[in-house]
Amino acid sequence: MTNRLFIIILSILITMAPIQGAQNVHTHGTGQWHIMSTEDRLVMTMKLPAMSIIGFEHKASTNKEKEIIDAAKKILQDPSLFTFYSTSRITKKSNPIPLITPSNQSVSMVVESAKTEAKDDAHDDDHHHHDDHDDHDAHNETHAEFHATFEYKKIDRISSISTTLFDHFNGIEKIEASIITDQKQSSAILTKDNPRIRL
Numbered sequence: 001m002t003n004r005l006f007i008i009i010l011s012i013l014i015t016m017a018p019i020q021g022a023q024n025v026h027t028h029g030t031g032q033w034h035i036m037s038t039e040d041r042l043v044m045t046m047k048l049p050a051m052s053i054i055g056f057e058h059k060a061s062t063n064k065e066k067e068i069i070d071a072a073k074k075i076l077q078d079p080s081l082f083t084f085y086s087t088s089r090i091t092k093k094s095n096p097i098p099l100i101t102p103s104n105q106s107v108s109m110v111v112e113s114a115k116t117e118a119k120d121d122a123h124d125d126d127h128h129h130h131d132d133h134d135d136h137d138a139h140n141e142t143h144a145e146f147h148a149t150f151e152y153k154k155i156d157r158i159s160s161i162s163t164t165l166f167d168h169f170n171g172i173e174k175i176e177a178s179i180i181t182d183q184k185q186s187s188a189i190l191t192k193d194n195p196r197i198r199l
């Protein structure tokens with residue numbers, strides 16, 4: 001992948017509408033993890049429903065809520081959230097690489113109101129599909145996500161990456177992960193029992 005193309009894709013990923021509009025509201029319990037690996041860089045972005053991380057999806061209104069958000073951000077900024085593995089060319093065994101610190105990273109909580117679709121208004125008595133969002137107002141849902149990006153200088157021969165995210169946040173049940181490298185595109189579903197993705 002050329003650097004130019006890489007930068008275009010990166011800027012799309014980063015500037016993408018935070019919650020992607022009312023038609024595509026996130027699912028609580030499900031996170032997104034995008035990994036891009038090029039000749040000289042590895043960039044990862046994560047999008048995690050705030051409900052699954054801190055238990056609410058609104059701006060902090062009390063000091064206690066601010067503390068909860070800050071504590072979550074601290075975990076999401078910890079380099080030990082990820083372990084990189086490389087496969088030995090000789091033994092073919094996969095071994096963890098010593099802790100790697102990103103050259104660049106950011107984490108933020110993005111809060112967005114999403115108006116429900118018009119058809120909902122015609123069925124005021126039927127909001128069963130909101131059961132998993134029972135703390136949200138049916139007509140003006142507010143959602144929030146944690147967005148984190150990590151940029152690393154090229155890490156040699158990574159064969160897989162695992163995350164401890166599931167250990168820190170019980171509310172995250174699965175992560176939809178996708179990978180773009182110079183050679184291929186692939187995706188995988190990660191869970192607490194399978195928190196590792198192959199590159």
Ligand SMILES: [Zn+2]
Nearest residue numbers: 051057143144
């Ligand atoms: Zn939500």
